[in-house]
Amino acid sequence: MEDLNLLEEVIDSLEQDSNVLRIKRLILFTCNDTWSNDVNEVKTLHIRQLVRELMILFPNLNTLKQKLNSHVKQLSKQSDYLLAADNIIDSIGFLYTLRDEGKLPNSFLYPDEAVAIASRNEAEIIVDPDSQSTIPHRHNLKYLTNLFDLRADISRNISPLHAKILLFSSLHYRFSPQERDWSALYTYDLDDLMQLIFQTYETFDALEQQLTQVSQTLDHVEDAKRASAVILQALRPFY
Template identity: 30%
Template structure:
């Protein structure tokens, strides 16, 4: 039986989300296998019932993720609904975690919910940084495009948008740094000057990263638990981190954004994270502790951890493809392995 408090909390979170309408459409599609756009019909579906049905028909979060991703692949707006599917997975993951850790309160709040008294000043500071930047106008145009899904060149209209409010909106709509990066990547790829705006997007993300970093730093227990878990896994599996040096024929990864974008061109961020987790620690089983650690680490974190353990590119490829064949959804996992290998290959020499 679903924990009533947890289920109620999930319903509240999903109903309050900026993408609530899309979330409900996708959940109905996953439950009924038919797409529904009629608001009157959608209104008849209760989120609590949809959550109950999805949970009871999928014994693991991996199965649920696979179903949602399969459904998304049949839509003509895959990029938007891929992000929506990650929101649903992130929220319903609490119900699976609850079974494994009944006596613990372990759900990690989405990284973007900065609730300290300094929140407003953080948004203001970022807005001021952007406005003072030499590319401030381009940055504002791209932020509006990501938030409102419309491109605007009219300076009078641009001036009407409050940059601080746009930053708050974009932060709320993208619970993780990975989702934020995916949102910008999707929009940049539609522009005729996408090379220039890739650099603009990278600058914006570097400024917004503090919103996600600050919230993570405020939960000391999570970080300590993660360190203990990582240490125990490293000890048990004898993970040896190789120093990055000329002897190992590895270059330093200076541009994490480009690596992240390259990976997300060919696979979704959750699939990449599941594979990386399985390579670094152990095959992902969907247990509560696995999800706790997975949520606490960004795609960047996991990529760098794998990179530091593989002194040669053949070793990296071997670990990725071997692990992909042995975990759930091997075809999708192999695609993720290819995407990760492709993105990291330029950093190996010789």
């Protein structure tokens, strides 16, 4: 069953993002290797068309992440564009999952048969079923291969960026707005961090204690506390 509403939510969230001009520039640069400094030109670009082109050119999400990272490294304001790239991956990641589940409206990616044929060349990802044997409480983690619903639940209530900062800080080191932190944060998407959280904290009490403590040390304490509460509520049923 196609989910048109979620598609529209993703497009609208990118359109309303305060970083939308950088997002548009970065998508344009990634798709066409063309950089535009013309603000008026960039404003006329439609996010819907840019996202469609991005997903057709890069049918594999991991390939897209690598390409975005490669293009960001060519820019002078890397920290700003790493944030834009992070917003792109977190938002469009929903659409890749919808596509893989057959829920993305065909009319979005395949307006005609020529585009449909061109966009079928997707790399396969092979998962070793034994590779999950070391993951704690894996019997409760059926979503490990599909974190879409959990990620959507968290992202509807808090900024994905706030969630990532809290989880990253709980797993590695306290996040601070230095360029090296943005770069390190960008190497993970929200799915990666949630899987690592489950592998690291085997009990809900241990996770609750860590998130609560870390949230009180971050720069934006209220945002961090809100993120902690939302994440804990979402993850509790899986322990």
